[in-house]
Amino acid sequence: MAGVYSKERKRKLEDENRAFQAEWEGDFFFTKGKKEGTALCLICRETVHGNKRYNLNRHYTSIHSQFEEKFPKKFKIREEKLQSLKKSFACERSTLFNAMNKNELITKASYQVTEILAQKMKPFSDAEIVKECVVTVCKTLFSHLPNSKQILDEVSKLQLSDLTCMRRSQDLAANIALNITDELQQSKYFSLALDSSTDITSISQLLLFVKYVSKDCVVKENFLGMIPMTGQTRATKEKEYPDVYDFSWWLKVAFLTDTMCIMNETLTRLQGHYNNIVTKMISIVFSQEQKLNMYIEELSNSDYSSFPSVKTLFDENPDESQDVSDLIKLLTDLKNEMSLRFSDFRKYQEPFRLVENPWSITTANIAHLSVFGYEARDLKNELIDLQHDTELKSVFEEKKKNKAHYEFWKAVEKDKFPNLIDCTQKILYVFASTYVCESTFSKLKFIKNKYRSRLTSENVENILRISVPSQPANIDAILESCERFRHSTSTN
Numbered sequence: 001m002a003g004v005y006s007k008e009r010k011r012k013l014e015d016e017n018r019a020f021q022a023e024w025e026g027d028f029f030f031t032k033g034k035k036e037g038t039a040l041c042l043i044c045r046e047t048v049h050g051n052k053r054y055n056l057n058r059h060y061t062s063i064h065s066q067f068e069e070k071f072p073k074k075f076k077i078r079e080e081k082l083q084s085l086k087k088s089f090a091c092e093r094s095t096l097f098n099a100m101n102k103n104e105l106i107t108k109a110s111y112q113v114t115e116i117l118a119q120k121m122k123p124f125s126d127a128e129i130v131k132e133c134v135v136t137v138c139k140t141l142f143s144h145l146p147n148s149k150q151i152l153d154e155v156s157k158l159q160l161s162d163l164t165c166m167r168r169s170q171d172l173a174a175n176i177a178l179n180i181t182d183e184l185q186q187s188k189y190f191s192l193a194l195d196s197s198t199d200i201t202s203i204s205q206l207l208l209f210v211k212y213v214s215k216d217c218v219v220k221e222n223f224l225g226m227i228p229m230t231g232q233t234r235a236t237k238e239k240e241y242p243d244v245y246d247f248s249w250w251l252k253v254a255f256l257t258d259t260m261c262i263m264n265e266t267l268t269r270l271q272g273h274y275n276n277i278v279t280k281m282i283s284i285v286f287s288q289e290q291k292l293n294m295y296i297e298e299l300s301n302s303d304y305s306s307f308p309s310v311k312t313l314f315d316e317n318p319d320e321s322q323d324v325s326d327l328i329k330l331l332t333d334l335k336n337e338m339s340l341r342f343s344d345f346r347k348y349q350e351p352f353r354l355v356e357n358p359w360s361i362t363t364a365n366i367a368h369l370s371v372f373g374y375e376a377r378d379l380k381n382e383l384i385d386l387q388h389d390t391e392l393k394s395v396f397e398e399k400k401k402n403k404a405h406y407e408f409w410k411a412v413e414k415d416k417f418p419n420l421i422d423c424t425q426k427i428l429y430v431f432a433s434t435y436v437c438e439s440t441f442s443k444l445k446f447i448k449n450k451y452r453s454r455l456t457s458e459n460v461e462n463i464l465r466i467s468v469p470s471q472p473a474n475i476d477a478i479l480e481s482c483e484r485f486r487h488s489t490s491t492n
Helices: 023-028 053-063 065-070 076-119 124-142 148-156 162-186 247-270 278-300 308-316 325-341 363-372 376-387 390-401 405-410 418-429 435-447 457-467 475-491
Strands: 030-032 038-041 047-049 190-198 204-213 219-229
Touching: 023 030, 023 053, 023 076, 038 053, 047 053, 053 065, 076 124, 076 162, 076 457, 076 475, 124 148, 124 162, 162 204, 162 219, 162 457, 162 475, 190 435, 204 418, 204 435, 219 435, 219 457, 247 278, 247 308, 247 325, 278 325, 363 376, 363 418, 376 418, 390 405, 405 418, 435 457
Parallel strands: none
Antiparallel strands: 030 038, 038 047, 190 204, 204 219
16 A cells, blocks of 8 residues: 655754753853854863753763862852853853954945046056055154054055956945835936947947936936947048138038037037026027027128138138138038937926926926826816925025025925926936036046057946046945855855
């Protein structure tokens, strides 16, 4: 007859709930072990597994039987010996803890030096030079102190080889990426900015930035990653240019010189973190578009006041034709291109001013924002309620004085104005330009130069993640995770 085999789970010691008994200290010179279900002998420091009186008694009688003769029970000398052993063990544990704490501080200092080198985009091979400088400074400043040798010994323990710093940079970058990912998961909306450029090895690198609002209502722009676009980068073929003695050619050069100066002024205004709100970008772009109309009108009336290079060329060549129809056409094409590129923003220019000043728009303006999925009626009602809230008006005026009026929305109650707050978040998420990508390309070219051209894309990405202004790495969290890993591996 066939039987049924039942496989029972093997019982573990920790499942038996065996607690260490206080009287075992005096009976067998044992104390509670570091791991649950263990006891530590105060005499030989051996760990006995299984908190059972039989196990501890067997160890004590078989290995330390002479203790029973030298220190008999119920005598004062036994109690004094027990207290002496406990005190000695406590000192050993304190010494070990202090040593571990020192090692942790040394490791933390190594991370901090690596972080500074990455932020300054310096080679990690410079870390040994930093260590040499620190040792020299300590010798000079602390030589008169009684513990100067101890200070130098601790500084000398710093691990700052280039390979160590490379590993540290990987940990720092991973921590920053994890923090950004956690914040993104809690953010309702975000936007991306992407741009590409070639590095010194002719590899096209795609940079990604993300913009979002954190849970504490702070608008953040963070480096998201770098993707190498492997492949052949073709060089441009040489072009033949017309005779440099041709006046029409020089006229175009003068015109382009003046036009580039005009456009560079606009680009400069668009750059920087102070113009990271899309509403400011729209104002600057439409202002430039209106100026282009003015320049076209000036050229049509032979007014070259806005084009000094063209004016100088005409003054030096009075016999040449002053036909500027080609220049007017170029300006007209430029204006039309700008109008087409930013046409989507034109109808939202006034509604977008909601984030700058909700008292400057009308209910008719804000109704256009219903395209984002809101009911026009809800937006209008909330706007009217907000505009008649005198307390919020005072808060806004105070923020405006400090040029921090975007922070006004932190004071707005989400329960009372849910649609307005959600709408402002969508507007604040939009990247105003790809300036963050373009400025990071400068860092990329500085990091991966002709002396460091063999840096891998992964290492370059890690350095960029640390060097690009964003939230710093949490070094204490890194050290804590390393400590947990050491504990988990030591108990297996």
